[in-house]
Amino acid sequence: MAVRDPAMTDVARLAGVSHQTVSRVLNGHPNVREQTRLRVQAAIAELGYRPNRAARALVTGRSQVIGVVAQNTTLYGPASLLAALEQTAAESGFAVSVGSVRDLDHRSISAVVERHLAHRVAGIVVIAPVESAGEALERLPKDVPLVTVDGDPHRPMPLVTVDQAAGARAATQHLLDAGHRTVWHVSGPSDWFDSAGRIEGWRAALTSAGAEIPPLVPADWSAAAGYRCGQMLARMPDVTAVFTANDHLALGVLRALHEHGRRVPDDISVVGFDDVPEAAYFIPPLTTVRPDFGAVARASLEMLLTQIESVSGGALRRTIAPTLVARRSVGPPPRP
Amino acid sequence: MAVRDPAMTDVARLAGVSHQTVSRVLNGHPNVREQTRLRVQAAIAELGYRPNRAARALVTGRSQVIGVVAQNTTLYGPASLLAALEQTAAESGFAVSVGSVRDLDHRSISAVVERHLAHRVAGIVVIAPVESAGEALERLPKDVPLVTVDGDPHRPMPLVTVDQAAGARAATQHLLDAGHRTVWHVSGPSDWFDSAGRIEGWRAALTSAGAEIPPLVPADWSAAAGYRCGQMLARMPDVTAVFTANDHLALGVLRALHEHGRRVPDDISVVGFDDVPEAAYFIPPLTTVRPDFGAVARASLEMLLTQIESVSGGALRRTIAPTLVARRSVGPPPRP
DNA sequence: AAACCGGGTGTGACCGCTAACAGACAGCGA
DNA sequence: TCGCTGTCTGTTAGCGGTCACACCCGGTTT
Structure with missing residues (x-):
């Protein structure tokens, strides 16, 4: 029953231009006359048009989604990290798709990564705090941008970690x-x-x-x-x-x-x-x-984005220094 | 430099069938000869073929992704709920995309929902524990499956809530x-x-x-x-x-x-x-x-899936009863 | 005056998949 | 023998975007 969502051609027809011009307006392409841009934007607003990310992902081969692999996301640390990642990603126009694993073994991780790859995510962040996770990652296709968080410092992969x-x-x-x-x-x-x-x-x-x-x-x-x-x-x-x-x-x-x-x-x-x-x-x-989970998230995303945008890699390793918070549970030792 | 990922036609060519037959094998369509099925599966394995969900989403108009709108996901309750949702969704073959909001006001919620809609998510779960969230939801397009969790009991929307x-x-x-x-x-x-x-x-x-x-x-x-x-x-x-x-x-x-x-x-x-x-x-x-967060997640997903799969709605409301856990912080009052 | 430029726009192909239909071929009752 | 079924498979047409290219046109340059 639901009427088909308006597509680019519908907007184009209403604005009296070609679908390509609509695309240009949407992507902020420079060579569009101001007047045309306004007409198109008006048409978009009138129809309530919403670009279809799936179509875009299909033709470009990459979606604006970042896949995260995590375990035990109810713990405070992982949960904070996840929230920070989501926040940071949103600011760059990326959505975050989480994949939890019960165990960080080769099979579980691969399965989740496969799922993310099937969606053609733009990049993957793996929260890989244990040895077994590292192994799983080495066998992965190498052409997808990947960052590990809290992973193995001795493995040659992009890594962000708390010091x-x-x-x-x-x-x-x-x-x-x-x-x-x-x-x-x-x-x-x-x-x-x-x-x-x-x-x-x-x-x-x-x-x-x-x-x-x-x-x-x-x-x-x-x-x-x-x-x-x-x-x-x-x-x-x-x-x-x-x-x-x-x-x-x-x-x-x-x-x-x-x-x-x-x-x-x-x-x-x-x-x-x-x-x-x-x-x-x-x-x-x-x-x-x-x-500082926020800093970890920012560093991870930054590393991921440089990988996504270019071939030349930036830093392969980022370490975030934590801070001591002094409260009352510490005092001098008792006098004997 | 990266070689194009193998597509259905590549698999088809290798197996000596048409792409459509490959599609049938992938989707478990009945009318495929056993021998053909095996040939196709062998070809899939050999090429490391991975179906492109974006293409699928484009043609079917719905992706196998569920969008979640949540606030403050570092708190124990929301984090547990999120994890449970992810877990349950994965079992039904759905991925989960989280969108956190800082505030549960109309603008923030709409923005995140819009983002989900642009991705053509199959359904949306909104964790909407405050009044302002409810208002935002009423103005949403009505043709997308939606479930609210911990939302307003007086609003006529599909709702799952802890009692x-x-x-x-x-x-x-x-x-x-x-x-x-x-x-x-x-x-x-x-x-x-x-x-x-x-x-x-x-x-x-x-x-x-x-x-x-x-x-x-x-x-x-x-x-x-x-x-x-x-x-x-x-x-x-x-x-x-x-x-x-x-x-x-x-x-x-x-x-x-x-x-x-x-x-x-x-x-x-x-x-x-x-x-x-x-x-x-x-x-x-x-x-x-x-x-019982697991039960909440299961109920939410179940409600969402019935909405996704058919037009006729199931129950509009599910309430999950919590249980008392007795420990040592309770005793009789002091004698005066 | 012809050739060139570049901003603004349209055309067509194509991304990888599914849906609808069409065809081939076997078995089977009339 | 002729349909008529049902199983298996192939063909074609999109889905809604982007990309490469061609086109038009006024203003320079040669």
Whole structure:
């Protein structure tokens, strides 16, 4: 029943010009007389004409869509990144199509990438925080613009990443500066590059301060794991400073410490990573490291767009420095 | 330099059939000889052929993409919903294109919807939790399948929504059952339907229990607001039970109570809403109401697909009941 | 005066696919 | 034997844009 949407020829007929002229007006082509342009624009408005992106994508071979591959988009980090990407892309006239994967293995990633390629997306952003994702990407067709975020620093692909090591160094140093003799680290899953970078930064800070390096406390990203690790740490009287790989872990640690009667920051200091909006309302307010997701999104898109627009590549790597946010969960170590 | 992607005709030539037969194989059309089908599939595999969705979208007039309009996708609720939608859509062979808006006013929403329409999306899901969103939707072209989520219950549009009132009733009743004489409520922003529904449920539960209705404590969705409200509530000795409109508010309230030396649940009981993953690790673990985002996503998509596939509409309204998750933040009122 | 230029516009082909129709060929009842 | 079915396949015409090109025309240049 619905009448066919107006097409370019309809606009052209109404304006008394050819469809090509309409196209020129639409694309801001210079050689159109002002008067003609106005006539065409009036016709467009009158008909409520809306250019068909599918047709455009067909003839140009590329749509104005950017495909994103992500996992676990309910976590604060990925969700923020996704939102920032969408925002930034929209400003450049691109739409964003998300493809979530349950696991970051070769099969899942390829499947989603295939889906994006079938839509002839202009470019793809892969949030690839684990090893297995990297492998999947190497086998991909090489003619589609691609940027990885939080991916493998040792792989020769365009990469934008938060400087995890720098953030971790800052966190650890902050604790050392407060007077602690050493700092324990509750880390994220071992196969994530984020984890690896944070561990590396933590070790580096301790090493360069000549501090003893305590054993790593491995966990995942959840508050539940933080709670378990916290229960252990709470029983160790010589632990006075803990740096957790993210804020959720810190939350779990805080609760465990609280239940064991160890006060924060009087007995133990805690620093997190991510600066989730709630971190300021933990008990006590959490000192943490804030990555700039907006900057990551902007850098990714910029890299993608240079790839899309030209053959010559710009920078292949961009690192975004995070900042430390000091709150009340850090204090000097207890006097013995 | 990149060689043109193989098209249907290339596959056809290699398989020694017409492009139309290739199309038939791709679309699972019945009348194709088994042997031919195999030949075509072999050719597809050999060339690495990938059907061009843009071309398909052009000729059919609809792409296999669903447009989503959302605001503030970094919040836990919207992010979960988005992820669930993506997941569900993928299972039906649809991609999801997100369009975030900063504000849910007429202009912003229309702009994003226009963008989706230009792409000829098959349908649109609008997460429209505030009044101003509803107005924008009424002026939209009526021939595009549309579903609103968490929208205005009084507007005659296809709507899927969490049963906010039921959740709030359950939370309030749970506190009353624990022996509290009445329950205070820290509410979300007044222009959100979610807030309104939760307030309504809270009032209803108190009314039907014959309990006194304390003044509403208005806030927004943030932990910061929860903290401010909590500081006030902590100073009122007769407050023994608080129901907050979401878990972040609860977090803020918990901290304020803690700082004022009021123990939870011994002195005051608290119930939240959303069941964010961290709620189990608040101090103390938070009793809360869990909406089923997966169910919301499934219902939305189902409604959208029936609209897409046929003219006759199915149900115009679906309400998803949330469940109460009991944890340690609720106990009996203190003995006077 | 002929040749040249460049701004403004129209013409036709084509992008890769689907829909509608047409044809070939086998089986089968009349 | 002649239709008449039904299965399988090919042919053709678009969908709504962009691109390459041709055209017209007034103003310079040679």
